[in-house]
Amino acid sequence: MWKRFVITIPAAVLSLTLLGGAEGIDKGELECEEAVKHLLDCCPNDGPIKMISCYEGRFCDHASPDLSGATSRCMRDASCDDLYASGACDAPKTTVCQ
Amino acid sequence: MRGLRPLVGLAAALFAVAAHADEPAPGMVEIPTPYPAQDCCTVVARAPSPPTTVLVQGHVGVSYRRALREDFAAAHFELEVGGQDPNIGIGARVSVEAGATRIGLPYQVVTLGPAFNLHVSGRVQLALGLTFGVLVYQRASSRSDFDPNVWGVTAGVNGTVSVDLVRTRRDGALFVLARIGYDYIENTGDSFTQGSSLGATAALGYRY
Structure with missing residues (x-):
């Protein structure tokens, strides 16, 4: 009986997840989401940050994140003081992070 | 010494009978037994399988x-x-x-x-x-x-x-x-x- 479960359960889970529309992880999207998370933790006003879209389109959808990969990584790894001083808290989409 | 001769003869006769006890008597035919005797069987014990x-x-x-x-x-x-x-x-x-x-x-x-x-x-x-x-x-x-x-x-x-x-x-x-x-x-x-x-x-x- 348990032998049947060993085979059936993983197959069932895999089928359900595939049917459920798992779209796959995009590295650039993840880096952007982490940058946004870091900005939300650092900045006193989260209004401008909530406007950032990190969505990366799949298949025929060609949408790209508002923050490039380099900018996302820079903001993600910057200190809160540096983010505030650079103006990233007020205009994260246009701030150049170096 | 002459008095021991009957005893020696009796012992020799008993030895001869004992030595041919498994042989059929002259004029008789041995018929094989259809089933093995009870004491010939061997019991083979299987090793117990590990408990699951x-x-x-x-x-x-x-x-x-x-x-x-x-x-x-x-x-x-x-x-x-x-x-x-x-x-x-x-x-x-x-x-x-x-x-x-x-x-x-x-x-x-x-x-x-x-x-x-x-x-x-x-x-x-x-x-x-x-x-x-x-x-x-x-x-x-x-x-x-x-x-x-x-x-x-x-x-x-x-x-x-x-x-x-x-x-x-x-x-x-x-x-x-x-x-x-x-x-x-x-x-x-x-x-x-x-x-x-x-x-x-x-x-x-x-x-x-």
């Missing part, structure tokens, strides 16, 4: 995962149910990881899969497991309002060594385990390495 018992074990611990050039740390829970004998065991596992990336983005990994356990010694077990599941992280950006989760299917393999700390009378045990594993995470990249993930787990568990 239900395997139920679970553990709680911490996991670290390196994937997509990012660090993931999480609490780790697992339950395994199956069967075992004194040498090997096989079961189905369900595992849950719940944690956050280095920056604090929440994520979860839920996997199911078979596991094969080898009892190396009285207290040490090795296990090989296959995993099939999903990795999910929660968005922080504007899209989080209507599409909060990003999903990727995972498939992997892991190896575990566990050492029993305290054993109970019913073959149960409190144990510690260490595990390393590889998972491939469904992703949008072109290279195989981008979806590759290495993980390690340390946990405290109980086997029923």
